[in-house]
Amino acid sequence: GNSVTQMEGPVTLSEEAFLTINCTYTATGYPSLFWYVQYPGEGLQLLLKATKADDKGSNKGFEATYRKETTSFHLEKGSVQVSDSAVYFCALIRNSGNTPLVFGKGTRLSVIA
Amino acid sequence: EAGVTQFPSHSVIEKGQTVTLRCDPISGHDNLYWYRRVMGKEIKFLLHFVKESKQDESGMPNNRFLAERTGGTYSTLKVQPAELEDSGVYFCASSQRQGSYNEQFFGPGTRLTVL
Numbered sequence: 001g002n003s004v005t006q007m008e009g010p011v012t013l014s015e016e017a018f019l020t021i022n023c024t025y026t027a028t029g030y031p032s033l034f035w036y037v038q039y040p041g042e043g044l045q046l047l048l049k050a051t052k053a054d055d056k057g058s059n060k061g062f063e064a065t066y067r068k069e070t071t072s073f074h075l076e077k078g079s080v081q082v083s084d085s086a087v088y089f090c091a092l093i094r095n096s097g098n099t100p101l102v103f104g105k106g107t108r109l110s111v112i113a
Numbered sequence: 114e115a116g117v118t119q120f121p122s123h124s125v126i127e128k129g130q131t132v133t134l135r136c137d138p139i140s141g142h143d144n145l146y147w148y149r150r151v152m153g154k155e156i157k158f159l160l161h162f163v164k165e166s167k168q169d170e171s172g173m174p175n176n177r178f179l180a181e182r183t184g185g186t187y188s189t190l191k192v193q194p195a196e197l198e199d200s201g202v203y204f205c206a207s208s209q210r211q212g213s214y215n216e217q218f219f220g221p222g223t224r225l226t227v228l
Contacts, residue, residue, distance in 0.1 A: 044219035098144045098208060100158035
């Protein structure tokens with residue numbers, strides 16, 4: 001079946017530190033991959049996406065590259081800010097169309113000044 | 114434009130009681146999804162409406178859960194009778210219908226606690 005595995009949290013970093021949150025997936029076919037973010041008190045927001053192998057999604061200084069050979073989509077940011085504190089979810093859609101998202105468990109990030 | 118809204122934001126009920134959650138999607142979005150996150154676990158898909166029709170309800174855990182979307186606008190998710198394991202955060206999302214993948218916009222969720 002289709003599944004997403006992401007690193008367990010919580011992750012605590014100092015401001016301006018480098019962030020990596022690992023995400024690997026299992027899927028049939030060629031899924032599209034996503035990172036969603038949930039800030040405190042808010043709903044899930046799409047952070048970035050990649051729809052085919054070797055695509056790089058980027059937004060707000062975050063990046064993730066779709067690696068088919070390692071079935072991975074790790075999230076990175078070079079210099080985190082306090083405002084990046086949130087829960088991050090890796091997700092996939094198994095094929096095109098309006099099918100449901102398959103999520104990982106989420107990783108809570110806390111950035112301290 | 115208003116985003117996806119959900120009501121209530123929190124609900125605390127006792128085992129055996131009934132609770133109804135409501136989701137108002139973004140106006141004009143034909144697709145409406147329900148998801149649930151049990152504490153510490155994945156966000157899991159429950160069901161998918163296209164307008165008023167249930168497109169996929171494979172994620173519904175059992176027959177204590179009933180979802181409706183009368184008129185293809187807002188949706189309700191009723192849990193009757195509630196059990197302890199139903200506790201979690203229930204998310205609703207909506208998307209446009211046309212074309213290939215369309216971004217799903219999520220509501221803030223309803224936190225349900227069953228005591």
